[in-house]
Amino acid sequence: MGWRGILGFEYGIVLAPLGPDISGPELVAAVANAGGLGLLRAPDWESPDYLRDLIRKTKTLTDKPFGIGVVLAFPHKENIKAILDEKVAVLQVYWGECTEELVLEAHQAGVKIVPQVGSVEEAKRAIDAGVDAIIVQGREAGGHVIGQDALISLVPRVVDLVGGQDIPVIAAGGIVDARGYVAALALGARGVCLGTRFVATEESYAHPTYKRKLVELEKTEYTDIFGRARWPNAPQRALETPFYVHWRTLPSHENETHQPVIGHSTIHDMEKEIRRFAGPVPNATATGDIESMAMYAGQGVGLIKEILPAGEVVKRLVTGAQRLIHQNFSAEIC
Structure with missing residues (x-):
């Protein structure tokens, strides 16, 4: 496993499931091929046959594992069934209750489940449900924001809540470069989830x-x-x-x-x-x-100065974070 890997992936870099379909097969495959966890975005309506085709198309572009995000506020039962049938690596869920029943259903299919939360209370329920990791979203995040707390205060509280359990905490909100990655690690996170930075990539399906x-x-x-x-x-x-x-x-x-x-x-x-x-x-x-x-x-967003290939974004995050830690935080404390 490479530097700061999570959930069996080489690196602790996660592509957020960008809606409505911005994180499509090309972007997800590019992130996966670079060693990160790419997340497709499921439709906000039941469309299991389409979803199976989307997953299968992504599999033609990468032999690496990837995942898919589902917003639980919209119809999703048939979509989740299709996702589990296709045995993607990770089911990410958001804006709804990640129940013990859903966790068990995912695990029985051999799929890891990762909710995104915006509060300590949500995190506690997710831990109790037996999830595999938790994405902690701060108010700095782009798109739909479920919580009110800033990332710098929320992540350490969730990390403390997890304690010694093997549930990686993944920080999301306002992170676009290696400095943000290192800051998240300092807060106790084991990975970072990026949305805006990956919208501004060559493979993104954004206009x-x-x-x-x-x-x-x-x-x-x-x-x-x-x-x-x-x-x-x-x-x-x-x-x-x-x-x-x-x-x-x-x-x-x-x-x-x-x-x-x-x-x-x-x-x-x-x-x-x-x-x-x-x-x-x-x-x-x-x-x-x-x-x-x-x-x-x-x-x-003010730190984004150019449109890059998604693989280059992953590379710069990892090598930049390694360099920062080596140069600034590795000196022996006397």
Whole structure:
């Protein structure tokens, strides 16, 4: 096992399951081939046959293990059955209860299960359910954010809660480079989960305009203006694009339901209208007013200066972290 490996993977680098379909087979395979854990994103509706095809396509691009993320707030039972039938390495779940029954079902299929949590209380329930690892998401994270605590305070508390149990804690939120990786390790995490940094890669299925904005813009804001009708009470961290700045004070009774259609997109093989204030970020198929669509990003976005191959991102994280530890933290303490 290589440096800082987790769950049998060479490195402790995890590609977040970027929605709606930004972490597709090409990106997941690139991360897996580089020694990290790549996570596909399941559709937010039941589509088991499509999901099987997605998994099988990924298997043609890598002989390494990978995983898939499921949002439990949406219909998912048939999707999870397909995932377990296909025996992916890891089932990642979010925004819902990771029950003992679900953990047992995954383990009986030979699949490891990793929930993402945003609080100590959630972490305690996950530990009690017998999960294989825990992704701890801080409020700095991009996209939909389930908790309110900052990563620097939340990770050590979960690490202490895990104690001597073999349940790796994986830090998520605002991490984009080796410095963030080392900081997470110092907090007690054994790995890091990155979203925004991997959106801004060559293999990402994000629209080119979205990728460009991640390089150009540096500010984000915690908000709830996107997707209020489809996914209520699910706040997000988004880029401060000109569109967002103009609409950031959207009245609480407004949502996307009666807004004009600003574009179209094919998401997980389904044609979708994109209305103003809709939740999905623009993928590579999106057309229309791209700059008025949601663009999620974590607080570390200002550190992203270029679009890179995903494998290069993994390499720089690992070698950079090794170098930092060797140069700055390995001196003998007298």
